[in-house]
Amino acid sequence: MKINQNYQNVSESYLFSTIAKKVAAYTQAHPDRKVIKLGIGDVTLPLAPAVIRALHDAVDEMGKKETFRGYGPEQGYAFLKDSLQAYYRTKGVSLDSDEIFVSDGAKSDLGNILDLFSEDNVVLVPDPVYPVYVDTNTMAGRRILFSDATKENCFLPMPDPSVKADIIYLCSPNNPTGAAYSRQQLKAWVDYAREREAVILYDAAYECFVSDSSLAESIFQIDGAKECAIEFCSFSKMAGFTGTRCGYTVVPKALKGGVLNKMWLRRQTTKFNGVPYIVQRGAAAVFTPEGQREIKENLAIYQANAKVIASTMDKLGVWYTGGKHSPYIWFRCPDFDSSWEFFDYLLENANVVGTPGAGFGKNGEGFFRLTAFNTPEATKEACARIEKLFS
Ligand SMILES: *Cc1c(COP(=O)(O)O)cnc(C)c1O
Numbered sequence: 001m002k003i004n005q006n007y008q009n010v011s012e013s014y015l016f017s018t019i020a021k022k023v024a025a026y027t028q029a030h031p032d033r034k035v036i037k038l039g040i041g042d043v044t045l046p047l048a049p050a051v052i053r054a055l056h057d058a059v060d061e062m063g064k065k066e067t068f069r070g071y072g073p074e075q076g077y078a079f080l081k082d083s084l085q086a087y088y089r090t091k092g093v094s095l096d097s098d099e100i101f102v103s104d105g106a107k108s109d110l111g112n113i114l115d116l117f118s119e120d121n122v123v124l125v126p127d128p129v130y131p132v133y134v135d136t137n138t139m140a141g142r143r144i145l146f147s148d149a150t151k152e153n154c155f156l157p158m159p160d161p162s163v164k165a166d167i168i169y170l171c172s173p174n175n176p177t178g179a180a181y182s183r184q185q186l187k188a189w190v191d192y193a194r195e196r197e198a199v200i201l202y203d204a205a206y207e208c209f210v211s212d213s214s215l216a217e218s219i220f221q222i223d224g225a226k227e228c229a230i231e232f233c234s235f236s237k238m239a240g241f242t243g244t245r246c247g248y249t250v251v252p253k254a255l256k257g258g259v260l261n262k263m264w265l266r267r268q269t270t271k272f273n274g275v276p277y278i279v280q281r282g283a284a285a286v287f288t289p290e291g292q293r294e295i296k297e298n299l300a301i302y303q304a305n306a307k308v309i310a311s312t313m314d315k316l317g318v319w320y321t322g323g324k325h326s327p328y329i330w331f332r333c334p335d336f337d338s339s340w341e342f343f344d345y346l347l348e349n350a351n352v353v354g355t356p357g358a359g360f361g362k363n364g365e366g367f368f369r370l371t372a373f374n375t376p377e378a379t380k381e382a383c384a385r386i387e388k389l390f391s
Helices: 004-010 015-029 047-063 078-090 108-118 132-139 183-196 255-271 277-285 289-316 339-350 376-390
Strands: 100-103 123-127 143-148 168-173 197-205 229-234 247-252 320-323 328-332 365-373
Touching: 004 132, 015 100, 015 168, 015 339, 047 289, 078 100, 078 277, 100 108, 100 255, 108 132, 108 197, 108 229, 108 247, 108 255, 123 132, 132 143, 168 183, 183 197, 197 255, 229 255, 289 320, 289 376, 339 365, 339 376
Parallel strands: 123 143, 123 168, 168 197, 197 229
Antiparallel strands: 100 247, 229 247, 320 328, 328 365
16 A cells, blocks of 8 residues: 655644644633634624524424435535526526536535646645645645735736646635735636636635625636636635535536536546535525525624724724725734734734734735634724724
8 A cells, every 4th residue: 555645745734723822821821811813714603594494494304204305416406506596697697507516615626626637737826825725736746836925916916927827726805815806807817727728716715705896706707717717615604604514616518618517527426425405405595585684694794893803904004905805804914024923912912813824825924814703892802902002
């Protein structure tokens, strides 16, 4: 037996464990201080009541002989795919039902999609970014190039014609930077990818935070994208499904003459047996009128928190991205060049926890991420402390 040696090249991620250790040490030494965590990268509000009702009903169906379900279609039940098709139609995107694949989340699909691509493809990943893209390609032994996201390009790198990449990752609105591409900027990526016959793997996990029509909610709103892109989406951030697990991936048939759509179907029917019926019923309830109203109430709470953090940065004159179309605010550390030193200073002097930008890639050094997933009260309190500390 020979192991996959590429796993030796996957770097240990110490980011969140280091943060947890530092916070634990601090609270142990200062049990009287109230530490506020704005480093949370997970939703905190509960599932919408409409979703809970649908989940309960589906559980009851499973307990009756007449309505019991066994294996479902690997690509998802028609009732959920119909809802997704209608959701895309509201964005002006028309998809065939067999271009939509329901899954247990965007992370799985982002990793699994690499089954379809030869090992000798060159991969282009933005830096800083969600670590999954680098790690999954490292495990497969692919060569990775980075596109630099910096303050100069507002953390939205554009295609460089001298870079020859075959698989291009884009994440917009971005984790960790909160930066979101305009339709015009995405058009440049689509043109570049088509010219090079490359594929764009577009992570739209935060599309529900986009609130400006000059920005894209789906890459398929861009002309020509169906010929070069695969889109990954999730109920996680949209409807609080991080623990419930449901996502969807769109593989257009216009991409490489339908070959990739066929291959993904073959891959999924071979290695995946579908998302639980119960969960798909819960997911479909997100698109009912009550479901939409309720998830938007939750999203509005996160958006208001993001606004509070962003306006604190405005008041302090601190440079930042995100906050408007994203639950993340990514800012230049005031008074510090090291994001870890800034982390310690903020923890000790404001008792506020965030995430050092250096943990997301070399270009993250000197930057810091705060998230909108805490309560409105805690967010306001944390921002008041930050304002006091730096004004
Ligand atoms: C949260 C997140 C996802 C969603 O992953 P799921 O597996 O669907 O929970 C995907 N991409 C990014 C960038 C994320 O931050």
